[in-house]
Amino acid sequence: MKLIVGLGNPGARYEHTKHNIGFRVIDTIYDKIKSENQNWQPTTKRATSVCQSLVMQAAWKDLPVTLAKPMTYMNNSGVAVAALVNRLDLLYTDVCIIYDDIHLDVGVIRIRQKGSDGGQKGMKSIIYHLDSNEFPRLRIGIGEPVGNLTDYVLSTFTEDEKVLIDQSVDRAVEAVETFITKGVLTTMNQFNSRQ
Numbered sequence: 092m093k094l095i096v097g098l099g100n101p102g103a104r105y106e107h108t109k110h111n112i113g114f115r116v117i118d119t120i121y122d123k124i125k126s127e128n129q130n131w132q133p134t135t136k137r138a139t140s141v142c143q144s145l146v147m148q149a150a151w152k153d154l155p156v157t158l159a160k161p162m163t164y165m166n167n168s169g170v171a172v173a174a175l176v177n178r179l180d181l182l183y184t185d186v187c188i189i190y191d192d193i194h195l196d197v198g199v200i201r202i203r204q205k206g207s208d209g210g211q212k213g214m215k216s217i218i219y220h221l222d223s224n225e226f227p228r229l230r231i232g233i234g235e236p237v238g239n240l241t242d243y244v245l246s247t248f249t250e251d252e253k254v255l256i257d258q259s260v261d262r263a264v265e266a267v268e269t270f271i272t273k274g275v276l277t278t279m280n281q282f283n284s285r286q
Contacts, residue, residue, distance in 0.1 A: 093156045093271050094181055095120065096172055098190040100212040101162045109233040109242040110165060112256070113189040116231070116263045117158050121265060124149050124156075142174035152272050158286055168213040169220030171180075176221065183226040187270055189263065190214060191244065195232025197257030200262050202229050202270070204278045227275045231259050 098114030105111050143159045157179060161171035176186060190213055195201060205225040208214035218224045218258070234252075236243035248256050262282065269278045 092157065092179060092181060092185060093281055094157045094159065094175060094179060094185065094186045095267055095271075096159045096161065096168075096175070096187065096188050098165055098168050099160060100164050101160075105245065107118065107247050109191055109246045109248060112191045112231045112233065112260070115158050115268070116189045116229075116260055119260055119264050120151075121147055121158055122269060124151050127151075129218075131215060132237075141263055143171040144175060146175070154271055156271055163260065165213040167216055169216030169218070171176055173220035183221065184275070186226045187201045187267065187275075188214065188217060188228045189267070190228070190230060192230035193236055193244070195230060195231055197234040197248075198253050198259040200233035200259050200282060201232075202227065202230060202275065202282055204275050204279070207211050210282075225269065226233055229263055229270075231256075231263060257260045 094109055095117065097115070097117035099105065099111035099114035106224070118203070142159075143161060143163050147158045147160070157175070159169045159175055161170070163171045172186075172188070176183070190211060192201070192209060192211065194209060204227055207224060208218055214228070233244070236268060266282045267279050270279055
């Protein structure tokens, strides 16, 4: 079983913001699984009752996967992620967290096996609640902040940026599929040099 978690904030107010790129990747994966499996019905309804997250369970490429979007708001993501990891009884190596990164140019994606939070508060919360930074993560660049950091991450993408972000979401979905089927090292080799 692999757990794929996209970070973001719940609610229509935040839906299209830079900070919600993790949610967008999860939704795109969900749609891809549905399109590839016409008869598939999710075994868990999209409900906040599962570890304070919207959770969808499925088989992707004949492998079990759980997709999750924490509903705890970004800065408390670790509460939901730790609960999911414990409930599913997973190794940290079977978890992949998807989130926005201001230290990468818009549209650039990077996969790492482990690492620091890089100043991202959702990741800081996850590292704290798991008491470990040794879990895979997929970062999607949203560019350096212009002005106030909070205002920047809660803003929407420009029209030019949307083109790059659409491409990066597609690459992120491919990267997650590779992570599920071939592991994090192969995913890093295939996608970290590909932009």
